[in-house]
Amino acid sequence: MLSTKYNPAEVESKWYQYWMENGFFHSEPNPAKESYCIVIPPPNVTGVLHMGHMLNNTIQDILVRRARMMGKEACWVPGTDHASIATEAKVVAMLRERGIKKTDISREDFLKYAWEWREMYGGIILEQLKKLGASCDWARTKFTMDPDYYGAVIDVFIDFYNKGNIYRGKRMVNWDPVGKTALSDDEVNYKDVQSRLYYINYAIEGSDGEFLTIATVRPETIMADSAICINPNDERYKNLKGKRAIIPLIDRAIPIIEDEYVTMDFGTGCLKVTPAHDMNDYELGRKHNLEVIDILNEDGTLNAKARIYVGEDRFIARKKITKELEARGYLNKVEEYKSNVGFSERTDAVIEPRLSLQWFLKMKEITAPALTHVMNDDIQLIPSKFKNTYNHWMSNVRDWCISRQLWWGHRIPAWYDEEGFFVVAKTEAEALELYKTQKPEGKTTKLKQDEDVMDTWFSSWLWPIAVFDTTVFKGGNKGNADLNYYYPTNDLVTAPEILFFWVARMIIAGYEYRGEMPFKNVYLTGIVRDKQGRKMSKSLGNSPDPLDLISTFGADAVRTGMLFSSPAGNDLLYDEKLIEQGRNFANKIWNAFRLVKGWTVMQPDGNAMPPENAVAIEWFEAKFNQSITEMDDHFNKFRMSDTLHLIYKLIWDDFCSWYLEMIKPEFGKAIDSQTYSKTIEFFERLLKALHPFMPFITEELWHELGERKESDCIITATWPLAGPTNTVLLETGQLAFEVITEIRNTRNAKGISPKQALKLSVSSDDPSFLKSFWPVIRKLSNLEEVMFSSEKIANSTSFIIKSVEFFIPLEGRIDSTKEREAILKDLDYQRGFMNSVDRKLANEKFVASAPPAVIEMERRKKADAEAKIKALEESLSRL
């Protein structure tokens, strides 16, 4: 006896195992077939599965499974990303727990720990993906720090350097003066801090007692000032143009420059420009060619360039300088001021913007094809609204700072001698060779490699190429068989927040190194949020564990649950209710299977098919074709959620609620063999159409429904082809269902049990009306007799469909007051409706300018309504 509930746990592990053993996920180039390829957005190697991954990978798996069923050579390449910042932070934390400080160990030792860490935890997330049912080609698993991949990244750096696209330049970084290290933006916490705004007077050079006033929160940096800036449109300071101001205390003269960057109504409208200690000032300084005076040491104390308070900490210096300014009459006033200050996540020290030497990649030229091919839809963004954002970003692209002050990652292949002269080469030996030719007078025999590594995105932007072939980045190499077969890949599924960091850069690299797009379509998912709309995060504790969900509800349920409400590009508000709905769906299918499986089948010869079954089969065939056609259309437009809703409805409503009810034999009776085999066929076709969404239950039932050979699995079955849709039949069916619903309504209203058979009288002058469906109507509404007569039946309740009136004789059950009320309500609606149609038709301009088809339809609406009103009025008068 089969359980009334579907139990996913054993089914899922069984089939995943089976698929793997039979190599169904593996793909090799096959010239006879069209290739279909997705490269996974590589998750962080140290990460664990979260709800975002679930959504993302479910969508990818659906696409891949469907492509496979459509006869394509489908390949989904998995892998992980070394994620330098996140991973290094985790390793540092792990070491700290063991009482080891990063600063106390060597780079080599640190990397040993990091690799140990990756051996231990690096595979977890991929194992978790298997639980979800992801049909990745695991034999192709790639890691961005695999030796060959590592080499490819270095090749790319060298190649760009040799082409003149990479340069060294200065850049402001977030400096932690306590940890004495640069921090990424992610490692900086911004807090609102109550501070002070100091108004300081600067004397004007060559004038007698004239001065200007600037406002600053950092008076200790005045010694690093390079200019005073005013807005050229500021009437108040016209007289200052071209003059110079004198920094108090150190009496250094600086130019007064003009730039519209200055907000006139903030502070005094005079801005002190300190290029060495402020991001914006640095930019301004570059624009106006100002001197950069760095007065701070790496521990945040003042250096000799400050000339005063040398050696003092920046905050002590602030106090002392304020005091001195006040004592000497330079301090105009002090205001309370709230400002947003960055703190180090690790040491809680106040972040100091600090200039440092970094490596940059010139973006302007290499970006051009990536912009063009997205704007002209060669590469399609889904949804297309992201094109605007993409355009804006790509048109204003800045040079990419590709160096990071970390150890875990691809180390920059620049080699220095003692004087700071450097060459760029893959190995130290190669570097030495180069060094000899580029600096013949150089005496160094031991070169020192750059300490920094590259930005993680500088390796992951090669992903769609490097997962297949890591040797093509040196130029001249045509690429191996895999690369030439699978590249360009088809679809990329990822989150919109990395559209610029990753997607755009992959497109750039694709055109640079292959002269071709890396993928055709980019499907952008939304962010998974909780019911209150908050982003799911560990610190909020609002994210469910996906693996828990899978073990309670089943992977099929979780997959469909995620997809029930997630149109492309829209955020998904996670609610466990959705997963429950997915589970209920699986259960519904399971029980449909139980029903069919439980039937006894008549012997093939000599058993007649009841007329309602013939109609049911014909009708469902039409319905199925219609739905598959729509599903294919949705799929082609990446409307995944809509596709799921369609198959959900097709199975639950059309197959279970209508079709199975139509053909269901009476209790204890057998079903004719023809209907039975047709039903099995329908069931199989439905399972195939559902398989990409719910791979496990469909595979299980596929094997339960028929005798299969070992290799005959639904995962490799053929996607059902849509036949022609018989729309006339579907429309007739729709009317028949309306009749059934009306009769059920009547039962509901009058409290008549479904078991009590009823009579029905139809006032149709068209004898073919609903003809083939009458057996179905009789069965589903339990009618013992159907009469055709133009006579109005007394003592009955009636309803109207398509101007045909239906009477249900109900001796003694008629409550004329209620009956009248219902009719009046309906009349009211119909009259109002007709009114609106009438108004439209009476409008001459409408009749003159609307297309004939629209007018025709309005006329039909009117005729329908008129007939209905007439019939309603008649039944009213009869009461």
Place this chain on the structure above:
RNA sequence: GGGGUGUUAGCUCAGCUGGUUUAGAGCACUACCUUGACAGGGUAGGGGUCACUGGUUCGAAUCCAGUACAUCCCACCA
């Protein structure tokens, strides 16, 4: 501050090229049913000035402009 996107039922969303009854679905809600596939079920029902204000049009949830409110990305203001 710059840019993007959105606002439709209690909730989450469809509504694709302006016209397909006076706007649909799922969930939630209400009533009734329920030993013969499924209570994780069945049959029905109630629920909406399509954010607001103008405009274009014979016709607007749909197109345009403005307003309000959300939300995301970038830069974060001396």
